[in-house]
Amino acid sequence: MLFLTTITIPMAGATSLGQISTDVYTILPKSIDRTWEDVDLIYxxxxxxxxxxxxxxxxxxxxxxxxxxxxxxxxxxxxxxxxxxxxxxxxxxxxxxxxxxxxxxxxxxxxxxxxxxxxxxxxxxxxxxxxxxxxxxxxxxxxxxxxxxxxxxxxxxxxxxxxxxxxxxPFDNDGDGLYDEDPLDDVDGDGEISRYLEYRRSGPGSNWILQDYWYERIDNDGDGEFNEDEVGLVDLNxxxxxxxxxxxxxxxxxxxxxxxxxxxxxxxxxxxxxxxxxxxxxxxxxxxxxxxxxxxxxxxxxxxxxxxxxxxxxxxxxxxxxxxxxxxxxxxxxxxxxxxxxxxxxxxxxxxxxxxxxxxxxxxxxxxxxxxxxxxxxxxxIFENDTYRLEDWTGIYEYFTPDKEYxxxxxxxxxxxxxxxxxxxPRLQVSPSLTGSTVSLSITLQSTRLGSIDGIEILDEQDQSLTSTSPLGYDDVGTATFTLPEEANLEEGYSVFVGNEYTGFLEVVVTSETPLDPMVFVVIGGIAIVAVVLAVFYRRKQ
Structure with missing residues (x-):
């Protein structure tokens, strides 16, 4: 097996700043490789x-x-x-x-x-x-x-x-020292609790007026009252x-x-x-x-x-x-x-x-x-005459929720x-550019209707603010600029984070690479030529 090693030979004079290749880019989300099968509900x-x-x-x-x-x-x-x-x-x-x-x-x-x-x-x-x-x-x-x-x-x-x-x-609705002891009852065992509506009117031809309603009921606690201590207390909403x-x-x-x-x-x-x-x-x-x-x-x-x-x-x-x-x-x-x-x-x-x-x-x-x-x-x-009407409403089961088959x-x-x-x-899109040591950001939003709500912050890796924008509308284009600090280590990559609590943040990275000295390529080329010659000579000897 043949190994090639790159050898750098120092040349007279240091590499100038103009020779440094600098780049700025936004790190975009990388999706996970899917390894799972579709998930079916157990029930x-x-x-x-x-x-x-x-x-x-x-x-x-x-x-x-x-x-x-x-x-x-x-x-x-x-x-x-x-x-x-x-x-x-x-x-x-x-x-x-x-x-x-x-x-x-x-x-x-x-x-x-x-x-x-x-x-x-x-x-x-x-x-x-x-x-x-x-x-x-x-x-x-x-x-x-x-x-x-x-x-x-x-x-x-x-x-x-x-x-x-x-x-x-629990709550003691009727003050008898017991809790939830007289709830609604399915008296006829049909799986539903009916609500009965009582109407009255002055006579034939006049409109029925709702007077009262009640539910299927049993006097569970024997106090002469029905459904007076039902289950449930606070409407969470x-x-x-x-x-x-x-x-x-x-x-x-x-x-x-x-x-x-x-x-x-x-x-x-x-x-x-x-x-x-x-x-x-x-x-x-x-x-x-x-x-x-x-x-x-x-x-x-x-x-x-x-x-x-x-x-x-x-x-x-x-x-x-x-x-x-x-x-x-x-x-x-x-x-x-x-x-x-x-x-x-x-x-x-x-x-x-x-x-x-x-x-x-x-x-x-x-x-x-x-x-x-x-x-x-x-x-x-259930019952009707000229002045009195009693109805049984049975629609509760599917009123708030459909049958399971639907x-x-x-x-x-x-x-x-x-x-x-x-x-x-709202999520961000950020397009960065670099001029000298000045970074410019073009910021837009992905959202049907909503803007950024708060201003967009540009933070360094210590969460210190470099600059910010005003709140952006969902169809606005925002801009922000900042100057790279002198201590920024571009060879390792200098990161800033763009966004706020509503939009999340995107990472923008500024990096630099110092190109190899031309003499390096001369040395590498020379070694490669020698390697080829030796390989040919070896084969001929074989």
């Missing part, structure tokens, strides 16, 4: 209870550890984990843009858990297959909380309490600090929108608050059901707070079909409508995310409504809106 075609959710989360982490990281945010009132899944390219350690989906504030909206799990599954299965999804995972940290209310999920799934909205902190106790929230513990004793009184909202305080999200979804609409944060006059929010709604109107639950076999419901954009909840998640975390587009995304449950044929007339169809119709959130999340 497909059914609604997950909390234990099943935990098993799916463990499956995701074990199947694709290169992309999945798990964090326990806290525990529910009954001690169940509230878990967050983070999906990102783990090999890229530079801070990235962040986006968030939180599902299942309300117990009976369990299909939101299913969409959250399928969203994670889609990211893992499309990575390395779909270039766009791969880029999102490489350039973003995607956080998904499948259920914020696991206690209620357990009861809805395993005890079929399809009316349950609130968390499971009225327990946030912004506008707490105002709007549509209630101070009545028996009300469906009871806000709790104080803001963040519940362990579930505390867990989310503590998590959110560690991150900056330009856009996020909170998944709900009951209607097809998107609610946005409002000011004190119930007006939209950002022009970008209206643009997002217009985009969604184009992305989603006008009746996007038609695909699951139910009657059409209204499309997203601008009249539904603003609502004043009081203590709602979206207002807190906007006011306290400066999330520009925190969307309360109502992903499902079964309009057929509103139809008259879901009402059975879960995947619903998800397929929603995929474009979830991809849209990833595209909405």
């Amino acid at each position: 497909n075609g059914v609604f997950h209870d909390p234990d099943m959710v935990d098993e799916e989360i463990e499956l995701f982490e074990n199947a694709v550890p290169e992309l999945v990281d798990i964090e326990i945010l806290g525990e529910s009132y009954q001690g169940r984990n509230i878990t967050c899944i983070r999906v990102t390219n783990e090999e890229i350690t530079t801070a990235k843009a962040k986006t968030l989906i939180v599902a299942h504030h309300h117990g009976r909206e369990q299909v939101t858990v299913e969409t959250a799990l399928r969203f994670v599954q889609r990211l893992l299965n499309q990575y390395g297959v779909d270039a766009t999804i791969t880029d999102y995972v490489d350039t973003e940290e995607i956080f998904v909380i499948p259920t914020l209310n696991p206690d209620a999920l357990e009861r809805v799934i395993n005890e079929r309490d399809y009316w349950l909205r609130k968390n499971l902190r 009225r327990n946030y600090a912004t506008y707490f106790g105002q709007g549509s929230s209630s101070s009545d513990p028996t009300a469906q929108t009871y806000h709790g004793t104080s803001a963040f009184s519940e362990p579930e909202t505390q867990a989310f608050r503590d998590f959110a305080l560690q991150h900056r999200f330009a856009a996020s979804y909170s998944l709900h059901t009951g209607i097809n609409a998107t609610y946005m944060p409002t000011d004190e006059y119930d007006r939209l707070t950002e022009l970008a929010q209206l643009g997002v709604i217009h985009d969604l109107n184009e992305i989603l079909p006008s009746s996007f639950n038609n695909a699951v076999g139910y009657a059409a419901a209204e499309s997203l409508d601008e009249t539904e954009l603003a609502t004043f909840l009081g203590g709602g998640w979206d207002d807190w995310m906007y006011a306290n975390r400066n999330c520009i587009v925190p969307m309360t995304f109502e992903i499902y409504h079964n309009a057929s449950a509103d139809n008259y044929d879901t009402l059975e007339v 879960i995947d169809d619903l998800w397929e119709g929603l995929i474009p809106s979830f991809d849209y959130l990833l595209d909405l999340t």
Whole structure:
């Protein structure tokens, strides 16, 4: 075997600065080589209870550890984990843009858990297959909380309490020293709890007026009252600090929108608050059901707070079909409508995310409504005369959540809106150039609607600011320049980091190489010629 060694022979005179080759470039994300098979849900075609959710989360982490990281945010009132899944390219350690989906504030909206799990599954299965999804995972940290209310999920799934909205902190509604001892009852054992509606009118031809309603009931505690101490206390989506106790929230513990004793009184909202305080999200979804609409944060006059929010709604109107639950076999419901954009909840998640975390587009995304449950044929007339009418409404089961056979169809119709959130999340593109010792940066954003929110910082490796820009709009081109410090070691590479907490950061590197002295090439060439001559001579001797 022949070894060649490069020998440098010093020449008279030092290499001048003009001979140094200097380069500047942005380090772009490098995708992971995919080594995993597609991930299938363990429990497909059914609604997950909390234990099943935990098993799916463990499956995701074990199947694709290169992309999945798990964090326990806290525990529910009954001690169940509230878990967050983070999906990102783990090999890229530079801070990235962040986006968030939180599902299942309300117990009976369990299909939101299913969409959250399928969203994670889609990211893992499309990575390395779909270039766009791969880029999102490489350039973003995607956080998904499948259920914020696991206690209620357990009861809805395993005890079929399809009316349950609130968390499971116990409360003695009737003051008898017992807790939750007289809940709603499935008296006839048909798997549904009916709601009875009582109407009265003055006589034939006049309009029926709703007087009262109640549910299937048994006097469980023998006190002569029915359903007076039901399970569930706090509406988690009225327990946030912004506008707490105002709007549509209630101070009545028996009300469906009871806000709790104080803001963040519940362990579930505390867990989310503590998590959110560690991150900056330009856009996020909170998944709900009951209607097809998107609610946005409002000011004190119930007006939209950002022009970008209206643009997002217009985009969604184009992305989603006008009746996007038609695909699951139910009657059409209204499309997203601008009249539904603003609502004043009081203590709602979206207002807190906007006011306290400066999330520009925190969307309360109502992903499902079964309009057929509103139809008259879901009402059975139990009794009627000229002045009195009693009806049984049986539409609750599929009102907030479709039957399990339609879960995947619903998800397929929603995929474009979830991809849209990833595209909405602002990420940077940086084109650097170098003139002498001055570095110039041209900065643009990748986002459908959102700018950088804060100014763009240019930081050195010690996180010291070299310069910054003003906040950039999503279609702006920003520029920044800085002078290389005298102590910059270009031979080892001098790095700066461009971005902010919302956009993440890109690394820009300035390097230099001193070209070999011409005499080096003369020596190398001479050695090579000698080697060839020796080789020929050796062969001839053979």
